[in-house]
Amino acid sequence: MSDSVSIIARTADQTRKAAVSLPLQTTVSQVLEQAQQQWNLPNDHDYAARLERTNEQLDSASDLASAGVQNDDVIEIFPILKAG
Amino acid sequence: MIQTPSQTTTTGETRYDRHHLIRWWNQQRLTDASILVAGAGALGNEVLKNLSLLGVGRITIIDFDTVSISNLTRSVLFRESDIGLPKVEVARKRLLEINPEISVTAINGDLEFDLGVGEIQTHDLILADLDSVNARWLINQLAYRAGIPWINAGIGVSQGEVSFFDPNTEAACYECSISEKMWQRRNERYSCQGLKRELPQNTMPTTATIASTIAGIQVQQAVLYLHNYPGLLDSGEKIYLELTPWTTFKVAINRRDDCLAHDLTIKPTVKIKYDSNLTVKTILEQIEASGFTEVVLWLRNELIGTMQCLNPDCTDEEVVNRPITQYSESKLVCPKCGVERDFEKISYLSKQESNLDLTLQDLKLPDNEILHCETAQGNIAVQFLTIN
Ligand SMILES: [Zn+2]
Ligand SMILES: [Zn+2]
Numbered sequence: 516m517s518d519s520v521s522i523i524a525r526t527a528d529q530t531r532k533a534a535v536s537l538p539l540q541t542t543v544s545q546v547l548e549q550a551q552q553q554w555n556l557p558n559d560h561d562y563a564a565r566l567e568r569t570n571e572q573l574d575s576a577s578d579l580a581s582a583g584v585q586n587d588d589v590i591e592i593f594p595i596l597k598a599g
Numbered sequence: 600m601i602q603t604p605s606q607t608t609t610t611g612e613t614r615y616d617r618h619h620l621i622r623w624w625n626q627q628r629l630t631d632a633s634i635l636v637a638g639a640g641a642l643g644n645e646v647l648k649n650l651s652l653l654g655v656g657r658i659t660i661i662d663f664d665t666v667s668i669s670n671l672t673r674s675v676l677f678r679e680s681d682i683g684l685p686k687v688e689v690a691r692k693r694l695l696e697i698n699p700e701i702s703v704t705a706i707n708g709d710l711e712f713d714l715g716v717g718e719i720q721t722h723d724l725i726l727a728d729l730d731s732v733n734a735r736w737l738i739n740q741l742a743y744r745a746g747i748p749w750i751n752a753g754i755g756v757s758q759g760e761v762s763f764f765d766p767n768t769e770a771a772c773y774e775c776s777i778s779e780k781m782w783q784r785r786n787e788r789y790s791c792q793g794l795k796r797e798l799p800q801n802t803m804p805t806t807a808t809i810a811s812t813i814a815g816i817q818v819q820q821a822v823l824y825l826h827n828y829p830g831l832l833d834s835g836e837k838i839y840l841e842l843t844p845w846t847t848f849k850v851a852i853n854r855r856d857d858c859l860a861h862d863l864t865i866k867p868t869v870k871i872k873y874d875s876n877l878t879v880k881t882i883l884e885q886i887e888a889s890g891f892t893e894v895v896l897w898l899r900n901e902l903i904g905t906m907q908c909l910n911p912d913c914t915d916e917e918v919v920n921r922p923i924t925q926y927s928e929s930k931l932v933c934p935k936c937g938v939e940r941d942f943e944k945i946s947y948l949s950k951q952e953s954n955l956d957l958t959l960q961d962l963k964l965p966d967n968e969i970l971h972c973e974t975a976q977g978n979i980a981v982q983f984l985t986i987n
Contacts, residue, residue: 561784
């Protein structure tokens with residue numbers, strides 16, 4: 516059994532997209548952080564990850580294995596909206 | 600004021616005629632409903648406008664802010680002549696113009712300190728239209744203590760989110776969704792002791808169009824909830840909507856096993872008549888008289904008791920009695936000698952450790968507060984009731 520997983524990460528608006536292979540112990544928050552840096556997403560926002568297959572907003576503290584992420588899954592990254 | 604029945608015109612037309620045409624609509628359910636709206640900003644204005652148009656019978660608004668000129672691009676209830684006035688007072692007046700058949704209570708205060716949990720329980724639902732993760736976390740805590748569901752909304756420039764959290768379900772709450780990074784950002788605004796840091800408020804770009812779009816979804820969720828009509832949001836779910844480019848989806852937020860908010864709901868076992876002069880001694884005695892021993896009554900907001908200068912040659916001592924998060928970090932410096940001061944933290948009340956002469960007034964307990972209490976007989980909740 517492989518200890519890494521190949522996924523597609525993209526922003527919710529699909530303006531950014533990448534196919535990546537990540538160790539299964541990578542946490543969701545590490546994925547979010549990497550995406551934010553790679554894609555130069557605005558720094559004053561917080562982000563969340565949606566697993567497209569299950570329509571779940573993943574717990575940022577869990578790793579990809581316990582979040583149930585599988586090969587070829589699509590993870591969508593979207594901002595937490597704070598203004599009122 | 601005398602409540603007039605719904606106005607009828609000479610044509611026999613009534614205010615809610617168009618609502619009555621909706622098959623599943625129950626106008627009486629809305630008339631009987633009581634909704635707490637936290638925040639009277641861009642979203643809050645639109646939400647309040649919708650609730651009054653719909654005929655929600657009892658609305659409570661809480662916000663500490665006053666109307667400023669930059670609010671006028673997104674706040675349908677505010678006028679230029681309202682600048683400087685409390686937002687909640689202005690909103691109340693305008694809502695009664697829109698619909699004189701409803702009742703509106705305005706609380707010009709802070710939701711962290713000025714709203715008792717028992718007061719929240721007099722509502723069916725909370726709509727939160729706040730502007731920070733911290734304020735949303737606080738309302739989540741209040742909602743879970745009170746056992747009252749809440750609907751969250753947030754906006755950006757061309758996107759928004761609406762989520763629903765019901766303490767009476769096993770689904771995720773708002774706190775479950777707070778990441779380590781969000782906590783870090785929140786904690787930057789407080790010292791490690793919990794004192795408030797005077798940082799500039801983050802002003803965020805928003806417009807009337809996205810505010811009205813998202814507030815519409817938020818209030819629709821409220822209407823559906825009141826009708827027990829499922830289909831928009833289940834508890835723990837969130838709608839994300841982006842207008843440019845068009846993107847929309849619904850997610851179920853993962854529940855965190857270690858999230859503490861879910862254990863906060865306890866039904867009050869002991870009720871004490873609220874009197875601002877009631878002392879800690881009397882309160883603890885009243886709880887004991889109900890058959891409980893080894894009573895430790897936990898405050899919801901930790902207080903600073905007495906502030907004392909750390910300089911051995913200085914005699915400065917100040918009785919503060921204020922919530923820690925309300926007290927500015929800059930005031931730690933001794934006004935007499937400039938050396939740092941230390942303070943006594945009041946987190947709970949007990950016969951062994953507390954100043955028994957402190958009163959409810961000193962403790963800044965709002966009316967109708969419910970506090971958690973540990974006793975030798977198990978955990979209970981104590982409600983401080985104002986009896987009219
Ligand atoms: Zn939770
Ligand atoms: Zn001093």
